[in-house]
Amino acid sequence: xDDQNKNLILATALSFLVIxxxxxxxxPPDPITDxxxxxxxxxxxxDITTTAPTxxxxxxxxxxxxxQTPTSETADVGRVPIETDALSGSIYLLGGRFDDLSLNKxxxxxxxxxxxxxxxxxxxxxxxxxxxxGWAPAGDLSSDEVPGPDTIWSVExxxxxxxxxPVTLVWDNGAGLIFRREISVDENYMFDIKQxxxxxxxxxxxxxxxxxxxxxxxxxxxxxxxxxxxxVAMSDGELAEVDYDDMPDLPAEAGGAARSETTDxxxxxxxxxxxxxxxxxxxxxxxxxxxxxxxxxxxxxxxQTQVRLPTMSVAAGETATASMHLFAGAKxxxxxxxxxxxxxxxxxxxxxxxxxxxxxxxIFAVLHWLNAFIGNMGWSIIVLTLLIKAVLLPLAxxxxxxxxxMKELQPEMEKIKERAGDDRQKLQQEMxxxxxxxxxxxxxxxxxxxxxxxxxxxxxxVIFVTIELRHAPWLGWIRDLSAPDPxxxxxxxxxxxxxxxxxxSIFFIFSLGVxxxxxxxxxxxQQKLNPAPTDPTQAMVFAWMPWVFMFMLGSxxxxxxxxxxxNNIITFTQQYAIMRSQGYKPDIFGNIKSxxxxxxxxxxx
Numbered sequence: 001x002d003d004q005n006k007n008l009i010l011a012t013a014l015s016f017l018v019i020x021x022x023x024x025x026x027x028p029p030d031p032i033t034d035x036x037x038x039x040x041x042x043x044x045x046x047d048i049t050t051t052a053p054t055x056x057x058x059x060x061x062x063x064x065x066x067x068q069t070p071t072s073e074t075a076d077v078g079r080v081p082i083e084t085d086a087l088s089g090s091i092y093l094l095g096g097r098f099d100d101l102s103l104n105k106x107x108x109x110x111x112x113x114x115x116x117x118x119x120x121x122x123x124x125x126x127x128x129x130x131x132x133x134g135w136a137p138a139g140d141l142s143s144d145e146v147p148g149p150d151t152i153w154s155v156e157x158x159x160x161x162x163x164x165x166p167v168t169l170v171w172d173n174g175a176g177l178i179f180r181r182e183i184s185v186d187e188n189y190m191f192d193i194k195q196x197x198x199x200x201x202x203x204x205x206x207x208x209x210x211x212x213x214x215x216x217x218x219x220x221x222x223x224x225x226x227x228x229x230x231x232v233a234m235s236d237g238e239l240a241e242v243d244y245d246d247m248p249d250l251p252a253e254a255g256g257a258a259r260s261e262t263t264d265x266x267x268x269x270x271x272x273x274x275x276x277x278x279x280x281x282x283x284x285x286x287x288x289x290x291x292x293x294x295x296x297x298x299x300x301x302x303x304q305t306q307v308r309l310p311t312m313s314v315a316a317g318e319t320a321t322a323s324m325h326l327f328a329g330a331k332x333x334x335x336x337x338x339x340x341x342x343x344x345x346x347x348x349x350x351x352x353x354x355x356x357x358x359x360x361x362x363i364f365a366v367l368h369w370l371n372a373f374i375g376n377m378g379w380s381i382i383v384l385t386l387l388i389k390a391v392l393l394p395l396a397x398x399x400x401x402x403x404x405x406m407k408e409l410q411p412e413m414e415k416i417k418e419r420a421g422d423d424r425q426k427l428q429q430e431m432x433x434x435x436x437x438x439x440x441x442x443x444x445x446x447x448x449x450x451x452x453x454x455x456x457x458x459x460x461x462v463i464f465v466t467i468e469l470r471h472a473p474w475l476g477w478i479r480d481l482s483a484p485d486p487x488x489x490x491x492x493x494x495x496x497x498x499x500x501x502x503x504x505s506i507f508f509i510f511s512l513g514v515x516x517x518x519x520x521x522x523x524x525x526q527q528k529l530n531p532a533p534t535d536p537t538q539a540m541v542f543a544w545m546p547w548v549f550m551f552m553l554g555s556x557x558x559x560x561x562x563x564x565x566x567n568n569i570i571t572f573t574q575q576y577a578i579m580r581s582q583g584y585k586p587d588i589f590g591n592i593k594s595x596x597x598x599x600x601x602x603x604x605x
Contacts, residue, residue: 077092099122127217355457404584459563527542
């Protein structure tokens with residue numbers, strides 16, 4: 001076995017072994033069913049309770065905001081409609097809860113009449129998901145004197161919340177304190193909430209503003225190990241991620257009724273819940289210190305994130321205001337980047353870029369720019385592949401030149417093997433002397449493959465987690481680049497009158513689409529640039545490898561398979577041209593013919 005083939009097999013096996021293990025042990029989920037979609041039932045009910053936050057009073061004691069006991073909607077507890085280009089829903093005047101929010105630009109499936117994705121849902125619905133704001137009492141105030149989860153607000157101004165028309169809610173506690181909540185929203189997914197308290201009493205009062213996001217029941221998650229779903233928080237520049245199934249392990253609170261962890265934030269941050277494509281996040285003002293809280297209530301299976309702003313002292317006749325943002329929507333790169341540039345600290349990190357973030361971020365930025373210019377994600381992926389190959393061309397050139405020289409040295413290497421016989425030390429010494437003399441690096445041929453490992457994973461991450469590829473079409477039958485190729489060889493790609501196996505079924509792996517087949521063919525042709533190894537075992541491994549990976553990668557996202565096909569074709573072209581420039585002419589058709597004729601038995605004989 002010559003060193004070139006050893007290194008090539010080693011590098012190829014290393015690259016693909018990770019992919020095989022990844023696919024076998026962590027198979028991608030069915031991407032057609034939206035894991036973040038919620039049931040249609042949205043009625044309020046009185047059978048679920050959740051505890052509002054416990055906050056520190058200025059004198060060091062503890063004060064607990066009222067326990068929320070959701071009640072059914074009544075005729076005199078109304079809603080404020082939300083109508084923007086991006087969002088639709090309503091704000092429930094009981095507690096002023098954001099508990100009804102849909103994303104107008106996104107549907108649960110590819111069907112044109114499919115329901116829009118619902119992000120926030122009312123108490124009483126399965127997996128209720130909402131956010132609310134209030135004030136916790138401090139000093140001499142009692143919980144009845146501040147607005148909490150069960151306060152009934154009135155509309156002071158505005159009838160419908162739109163991009164142009166904010167809404168103001170008001171509540172008078174009847175004891176000299178008037179609370180207002182001014183709510184506005186931009187063209188995307190960012191709400192601005194200004195809470196104020198007007199003190200008309202004769203003395204100073206103290207209260208602490210807060211916001212919380214609550215989810216009832218463990219949310220449905222994709223459950224793929226490369227994707228984080230759960231709490232995501234930024235605290236003074238440090239990113240924290242806690243999965244839902246890790247929240248029951250948080251430290252127990254006094255009394256043991258809940259488990260929580262609190263982080264003091266001084267220089268900006270945010271906290272919320274992230275799903276694969278959607279996110280709800282509480283964002284205090286950048287200049288405001290706050291307490292960032294993640295909380296879990298056992299028994300009720302309630303998950304919460306909270307922001308507790310500093311306790312405020314309001315003098316007689318004065319008004320105090322606390323501001324906070326709420327992001328509730330799709331994790332679109334451009335709006336989130338704009339919010340970050342507008343002052344929200346490291347908000348782009350709310351998108352799960354993964355271990356190779358230093359590659360994933362720029363790769364997606366280029367892909368986004370290409371898509372804006374070309375207008376099609378599929379063609380953008382192909383152009384991105386060309387750019388990546390162009391960047392790696394100097395390395396590839398050196399590698400393929402080294403491979404061509406190794407081919408030229410093949411006769412001399414065979415002579416060295418004959419002279420050395422069974423003396424492996426002598427064989428190694430003479431081989432190294434030959435490499436040094438001819439200035440050839442036998443490992444150089446592995447570098448392009450090894451360099452592709454982090455790039456492959458980074459692009460896979462981009463295609464898997466970024467919403468810009470969700471339901472993004474390419475051409476013809478490829479209507480969703482984030483999903484596997486829907487065509488199937490089992491029905492002759494639609495010519496026969498029966499459907500294809502569902503994802504996850506035992507027959508799905510054999511339901512090869514057009515793209516996976518093209519992937520196998522492109523890998524097979526790339527192999528034919530070089531003669532098959534003389535060793536029978538090597539020859540068998542190389543012969544089966546394209547077809548094994550054709551099946552293994554067949555269930556991957558179409559965008560990733562498209563990248564791999566384009567990469568193989570470009571690599572084939574580069575290698576062929578460089579080898580020809582070095583005087584070595586690959587006998588592709590001869591290698592194909594010998595591959596069909598060769599068998600391990602013949603070689604062994």
